[in-house]
Amino acid sequence: MATKKDIVLVRGLRSSNPAEEQATAKEPALIEKFRLTSLAAEFEQHSQAEIERLGSENPDFDEPLYHEAVSLVLRKLSQSRKLP
Amino acid sequence: MIITSVHAKNVLRYSELKLTNLPRRGVIGISGANESGKTTIAEILCLALFGRTFSHPEDEFQKNIKWGEFGASVTVGFFAKDKHSYLITRSFDADGNHLAQLRREGEAEPFVRGSAAVNENVAQLCGFTYQRFIDSFYLAQRNIASPSILLQTAKALAGVETFEHVATECASDIQTFQEELALLHGGLAEARRQRTELNIQADALPNLKAEQNGQTTAIAERKKENTARGLRLDRLRAATAEIADQVEKTTQANLDTSLEQWLHYADHIDTATKAVDAASQGAESGSGPRLTGALQSWSDDLRKRLQAFTPVRNAAAVYRQRLAWLIGQGERPAEVDARVRSLPDQQALLLSQGEGIRGKRTGPMIGFFVTFLLMILSWSVLWFLNYAPNHAVGQWLGNGLQLVTYNTVLFLVAAVSSGLSLILLVMVFILTEQILTARQKAARLQADQEAIKAQLQSLDDLPQQSLVTEVATLDICDDPPLKEALTQFVSGPGVALLDAEALAAFLAPLEAASLTCQEDADAITRRITEEIQSVETSLVAIRQDLDRLGQAIAEEERRLNKAAQLDQETAAFERDIESKTRSIEVRRIAQNLLSGSHRRLLSRFNLEMRHVVSKIMPKLTEGRYETMQIDNDLDVRVWSSEKGHFVGLNEISGGTYNQVMLAIRLALSQALISSSLCGVECLILDEPFAFFDAQRTRKTLEMLPQVSPEIEQMWIIAQQFDDTSSLALHLSCSRDSEVLIAPVGEYEALGEG
Numbered sequence: 001m002a003t004k005k006d007i008v009l010v011r012g013l014r015s016s017n018p019a020e021e022q023a024t025a026k027e028p029a030l031i032e033k034f035r036l037t038s039l040a041a042e043f044e045q046h047s048q049a050e051i052e053r054l055g056s057e058n059p060d061f062d063e064p065l066y067h068e069a070v071s072l073v074l075r076k077l078s079q080s081r082k083l084p
Numbered sequence: 085m086i087i088t089s090v091h092a093k094n095v096l097r098y099s100e101l102k103l104t105n106l107p108r109r110g111v112i113g114i115s116g117a118n119e120s121g122k123t124t125i126a127e128i129l130c131l132a133l134f135g136r137t138f139s140h141p142e143d144e145f146q147k148n149i150k151w152g153e154f155g156a157s158v159t160v161g162f163f164a165k166d167k168h169s170y171l172i173t174r175s176f177d178a179d180g181n182h183l184a185q186l187r188r189e190g191e192a193e194p195f196v197r198g199s200a201a202v203n204e205n206v207a208q209l210c211g212f213t214y215q216r217f218i219d220s221f222y223l224a225q226r227n228i229a230s231p232s233i234l235l236q237t238a239k240a241l242a243g244v245e246t247f248e249h250v251a252t253e254c255a256s257d258i259q260t261f262q263e264e265l266a267l268l269h270g271g272l273a274e275a276r277r278q279r280t281e282l283n284i285q286a287d288a289l290p291n292l293k294a295e296q297n298g299q300t301t302a303i304a305e306r307k308k309e310n311t312a313r314g315l316r317l318d319r320l321r322a323a324t325a326e327i328a329d330q331v332e333k334t335t336q337a338n339l340d341t342s343l344e345q346w347l348h349y350a351d352h353i354d355t356a357t358k359a360v361d362a363a364s365q366g367a368e369s370g371s372g373p374r375l376t377g378a379l380q381s382w383s384d385d386l387r388k389r390l391q392a393f394t395p396v397r398n399a400a401a402v403y404r405q406r407l408a409w410l411i412g413q414g415e416r417p418a419e420v421d422a423r424v425r426s427l428p429d430q431q432a433l434l435l436s437q438g439e440g441i442r443g444k445r446t447g448p449m450i451g452f453f454v455t456f457l458l459m460i461l462s463w464s465v466l467w468f469l470n471y472a473p474n475h476a477v478g479q480w481l482g483n484g485l486q487l488v489t490y491n492t493v494l495f496l497v498a499a500v501s502s503g504l505s506l507i508l509l510v511m512v513f514i515l516t517e518q519i520l521t522a523r524q525k526a527a528r529l530q531a532d533q534e535a536i537k538a539q540l541q542s543l544d545d546l547p548q549q550s551l552v553t554e555v556a557t558l559d560i561c562d563d564p565p566l567k568e569a570l571t572q573f574v575s576g577p578g579v580a581l582l583d584a585e586a587l588a589a590f591l592a593p594l595e596a597a598s599l600t601c602q603e604d605a606d607a608i609t610r611r612i613t614e615e616i617q618s619v620e621t622s623l624v625a626i627r628q629d630l631d632r633l634g635q636a637i638a639e640e641e642r643r644l645n646k647a648a649q650l651d652q653e654t655a656a657f658e659r660d661i662e663s664k665t666r667s668i669e670v671r672r673i674a675q676n677l678l679s680g681s682h683r684r685l686l687s688r689f690n691l692e693m694r695h696v697v698s699k700i701m702p703k704l705t706e707g708r709y710e711t712m713q714i715d716n717d718l719d720v721r722v723w724s725s726e727k728g729h730f731v732g733l734n735e736i737s738g739g740t741y742n743q744v745m746l747a748i749r750l751a752l753s754q755a756l757i758s759s760s761l762c763g764v765e766c767l768i769l770d771e772p773f774a775f776f777d778a779q780r781t782r783k784t785l786e787m788l789p790q791v792s793p794e795i796e797q798m799w800i801i802a803q804q805f806d807d808t809s810s811l812a813l814h815l816s817c818s819r820d821s822e823v824l825i826a827p828v829g830e831y832e833a834l835g836e837g
Binding site: 029030031035036037039042043046047050065066068069070072073076077080 | 689791
């Protein structure tokens with residue numbers, strides 16, 4: 001059991017002035033939002049641009065193959081995102 | 085996640101740590117000298133939430149037990165992103181036992197038990213794992229100065245780690261597929277080798293089947309031929325027996341044999357010989373001279389002799405026709421004069437004439453009776469008148485009638501009537517004689533007809549009579565043409581059939597011919613039997629060949645099935661190889677696309693990091709440094725407002741370095757909140773103000789609550805806080821105390837208890 005000797009100084013400091021607390025709360029946050037890009041959307045955009053570029057450069061470009069690759073990555077990304 | 089309470093016993097340096105009613109918003113300051121247990125509080129939080137501390141990995145949790153104690157326990161209350169409050173409790177001992185449970189606040193029973201299950205549920209409730217918590221929300225003193233750790237976290241939050249994970253999976257897939265490809269190529273090569281070894285010829289099976297069909301057909305044909313031979317053999321035997329039978333019957337013929345019987349013999353011999361000839365004729369048996377030649381010659385001779393009797397029969401038929409006509413049967417023969425009447429006609433004519441005479445006789449007979457009566461009457465009257473006048477009659481005649489005067493007249497009448505009566509009587513006799521004569525002639529004609537009928541009957545019966553009898557019967561017929569034909573037959577071909585010796589001589593060759601035929605038939609029978617046996621022998625050989633062909637076909641079909649199976653395997657291998665190759669190609673493309681997206685992702689994340697850091701860093705550095713950049717090599721550079729360009733971290737002071745790192749940590753915390761949708765969070769900063777002067781510390785403390793709307797609770801560990809006015813709670817730790825309880829009332833209640 002704890003003894004009196006073990007007591008350390010504990011100070012609970014909460015503002016007793018509601019107006020001050022309200023004023024503090026009203027101050028705008030420095031960071032509103034960290035805009036994280038959706039991995040799938042980012043990948044899709046990049047892949048689509050790449051597919052269009054390669055398609056325009058090479059008439060024999062195997063577009064279905066690339067779309068299959070995109071689907072594969074999206075599927076794997078989806079599975080990865082399910083993990084915590 | 086917001087920490088609402090902490091209660092630990094015998095953990096690290098604390099025998100008891102009890103913090104209740106913790107403020108959910110604001111800064112919780114923890115101060116104290118070195119080794120006073122400040123960082124221990126943060127580590128106890130980690131231990132409760134994740135089952136491990138920053139100092140000790142999960143498998144060394146016993147090291148968290150207070151020195152000298154056997155067991156320890158910790159309970160932490162927290163407010164999760166699902167807006168519910170939970171209590172997580174872990175107890176463990178030096179023997180390695182570790183109990184964990186998670187329950188909702190207010191509920192007596194936990195809904196999860198066991199360390200792994202509790203860890204998993206905490207990760208779900210909070211939205212992050214231990215590592216992510218360490219990287220974002222718990223800035224430990226020891227890694228605050230290590231940008232690489234923070235930047236690894238940045239990389240993870242940016243999603244690069246996920247991309248790398250996917251790329252690694254792709255690489256692993258490629259490795260697996262390549263190994264499978266090697267196996268598939270091996271299998272394909274083996275299948276092709278076996279297929280080549282089979283050396284399948286496309287026309288081999290059709291040829292074998294054609295050969296099989298040919299042999300099957302040959303067997304059927306030969307069986308059919310043998311069946312035909314057997315039938316022919318049966319027919320030959322039957323016909324030969326029939327010949328023997330007929331010859332035997334024919335040789336029994338004698339002078340009593342009728343013409344029809346002779347013809348019957350000839351017909352049967354002909355039929356039997358033809359049957360023998362038909363049975364004996366055949367390509368396989370050869371087409372030699374007819375074995376029935378002698379028999380047929382004899383039969384022909386007999387038939388000629390019998391045919392020589394035909395004119396006799398014809399003449400007899402004419403004769404019979406004439407006789408028949410004579411008795412009123414049939415038409416008049418052409419050679420008979422038209423004036424000649426048949427016997428019935430003659431008879432009818434005679435009877436008619438008789439009737440006519442009879443009619444003519446009636447008048448004279450009546451006249452005779454009248455004259456005769458007149459004569460009797462006149463003579464009677466005369467007698468009475470003349471010779472008995474006294475008689476009553478005479479008197480009556482003489483006196484009564486007065487006829488005496490007519491005596492002369494009466495005499496004349498009597499005389500005339502007597503003469504007429506005589507004349508008429510003669511006439512009646514003559515006519516009666518004529519009638520009788522006609523009747524006699526008619527009776528004779530009737531007798532003649534009866535005789536002719538009898539003769540006709542005998543003629544009709546002749547076919548049933550022996551030839552000798554027939555000849556004898558015809559010989560007595562009164563017909564010259566018949567006699568002439570009969571004479572020619574009897575003196576010619578008919579001798580052999582009408583004379584006993586000649587008949588014996590005629591029949592003698594028949595038996596010899598029959599024997600010859602029998603011998604020849606036996607020879608043919610033997611030949612046919614040999615042919616049947618020969619065919620049976622060849623059939624055995626054909627059947628053996630057929631068996632061989634069947635086996636060869638079965639073997640070829642087995643080989644074809646094997647080839648088809650190998651073709652299917654080859655096709656499957658080729659499909660699999662194509663599929664695997666394509667999968668590898670897809671994954672290589674995926675890797676390339678991921679690589680491109682990786683750079684793009686980092687760029688975007690860095691941009692956002694710069695944006696967020698630029699909000700914080702000027703506040704922390706009083707505007708001396710505005711923003712930062714992280715290149716692809718994770719090299720961090722900050723923008724110096726004074727110098728007007730980016731400078732490396734090695735070019736700034738230690739305090740500024742820590743400020744930059746704090747800004748980065750705060751940005752990463754915000755990124756984690758955004759990435760895992762954590763809701764409101766707490767942030768633990770262990771000694772973030774090292775190398776900070778008092779003014780910078782104060783300004784940072786003022787600024788921290790304003791960093792993010794989501795970071796409501798901040799645990800800040802420092803040597804001391806010069807000004808505690810901005811703290812929501814201040815915990816002061818002491819090296820001399822193993823117990824820390826807050827609020828104080830709790831202790832007092834404990835002490836009083």
